[in-house]
Amino acid sequence: MTARTQSTAGRIARLRKLSVAGIATAGAAAAALTLAPSPAHAAEQASASVASGKAVAAEAPAKKAKKDKKQYKDNLDGWIREALDIMESEDIPGSYEGLHRNIMRESGGNPNAQNNWDVNAQNGTPSKGLLQVIQPTFDAYHVKGTKHDLTDPVANLTAAANYAADRYGSIDNVDSAY
Numbered sequence: 001m002t003a004r005t006q007s008t009a010g011r012i013a014r015l016r017k018l019s020v021a022g023i024a025t026a027g028a029a030a031a032a033l034t035l036a037p038s039p040a041h042a043a044e045q046a047s048a049s050v051a052s053g054k055a056v057a058a059e060a061p062a063k064k065a066k067k068d069k070k071q072y073k074d075n076l077d078g079w080i081r082e083a084l085d086i087m088e089s090e091d092i093p094g095s096y097e098g099l100h101r102n103i104m105r106e107s108g109g110n111p112n113a114q115n116n117w118d119v120n121a122q123n124g125t126p127s128k129g130l131l132q133v134i135q136p137t138f139d140a141y142h143v144k145g146t147k148h149d150l151t152d153p154v155a156n157l158t159a160a161a162n163y164a165a166d167r168y169g170s171i172d173n174v175d176s177a178y
Helices: 003-035 039-051 057-065 076-089 096-106 135-141 153-168
Strands: none
Touching: 076 096, 076 153, 096 153, 135 153
16 A cells, blocks of 8 residues: 555544544434433423322422532632633623733732732732732722622632723733733
């Protein structure tokens, strides 16, 4: 076989593997959909159970239907993602990249960072947290639903993004101390 024929044969073999995997996945999904009761059927079973006095497992799907609170990791990535979700719900513009870029410049990702040397610190209000916010700014731009704690990572991010949106249009437009 020539090198070109071997290359083509290798591509065909990979394509076959991907095709088989795709068909298997589609088959598993179809089986799951077939085995899962429709919402109408589940409701019918639940009312039949209640009518017969057996209100047991039929109520479980209704409890699962409640939207679970989204869980975030307790790290920089999780704090940014949680802040972005809150910002979206409050119509505060900003992106992951904009927050991350400013965090790395301001605090290096340390939620307990505190600036004790600039003019704010000299005036008794040091910048604190991931985005180095001073207390009066935090108080003025605090976002409802977050902790009222300047060094709480999510509260710090959302308040700073809220301030940046008011002053610069978005945290994405901030490229230096703000």
